[in-house]
Amino acid sequence: MGHHQHVHEHDKGLRANLHRLRQIRKFWQSDTNRAVTDLVDVQAGETVLDIGAGMGPATVVAARKGATVIAVDPSPMMRKMLSFRRLGQRARSRITVADGVAESLPAADSTIDAAWTVNAIHHWVDLEAAFDELARVLAPGGRIILLDEDFTHPDHPLYATHSGHEDELTNVVVDEIAASLTARGIEATGELTTMAGVPVKLIQGAKTL
Numbered sequence: 001m002g003h004h005q006h007v008h009e010h011d012k013g014l015r016a017n018l019h020r021l022r023q024i025r026k027f028w029q030s031d032t033n034r035a036v037t038d039l040v041d042v043q044a045g046e047t048v049l050d051i052g053a054g055m056g057p058a059t060v061v062a063a064r065k066g067a068t069v070i071a072v073d074p075s076p077m078m079r080k081m082l083s084f085r086r087l088g089q090r091a092r093s094r095i096t097v098a099d100g101v102a103e104s105l106p107a108a109d110s111t112i113d114a115a116w117t118v119n120a121i122h123h124w125v126d127l128e129a130a131f132d133e134l135a136r137v138l139a140p141g142g143r144i145i146l147l148d149e150d151f152t153h154p155d156h157p158l159y160a161t162h163s164g165h166e167d168e169l170t171n172v173v174v175d176e177i178a179a180s181l182t183a184r185g186i187e188a189t190g191e192l193t194t195m196a197g198v199p200v201k202l203i204q205g206a207k208t209l
């Protein structure tokens with residue numbers, strides 16, 4: 001019995017570590033991030049914004065597609081990691097790592113052809129300010145994708161490690177977000193769907209004005 005208990009505890013530790021490794025790998029490279037750059041249809045020569053870029057899984061893909069990328073993140077640690085990663089990229093001259101938050105974006109008015117945020121909206125502290133900023137920086141016709149993997153969905157592979165933290169984070173209600181964006185001239189729709197095999201909350205839009 002004692003022995004069995006020991007093995008069981010050991011196994012639990014292993015599983016927890018595997019979960020952690022899987023999460024760290026996801027910060028570096030993720031199917032969801034790649035899918036977002038496809039969906040927002042990043043084109044060579046465009047100027048694009050990765051908001052809450054983290055270690056840059058979408059930033060590096062977009063730069064390889066030929067876009068000029070402003071990777072925004074408030075965390076000095078994340079910016080350090082991404083700046084280091086940038087050096088190893090063939091497309092590094094097209095990547096700028098910038099300090100900023102969704103609520104105050106380091107970009108001039110009407111200069112951004114496409115912007116996205118992956119797994120960061122729940123960290124935004126002031127959604128209304130963030131939407132104002134998106135409306136400000138997007139060029140006419142500029143596209144946006146706001147995507148949060150739905151870790152609260154039992155089908156999500158990382159459900160077990162994430163559940164229980166919801167109350168600490170901003171609640172992401174796709175219809176409300178889409179309506180707020182549309183009211184600011186970014187025609188948007190929200191849906192609960194799956195992307196790259198995981199449940200997600202997805203808002204897509206384009207600036208009409």
Ligand SMILES: C[S@@+](CC[C@H](N)C(=O)[O-])C[C@H]1O[C@@H](n2cnc3c(N)ncnc32)[C@H](O)[C@@H]1O
Nearest residue numbers: 027052053054075078101102118119120123124
């Ligand atoms: C879970 S990570 C996701 C990083 C990356 N987008 C990805 O998919 O791997 C969330 C990121 O949002 C950043 N963040 C936190 N608050 C933010 C804010 N107010 N505006 C923009 N980004 C924020 C964090 O520093 C962190 O790098």
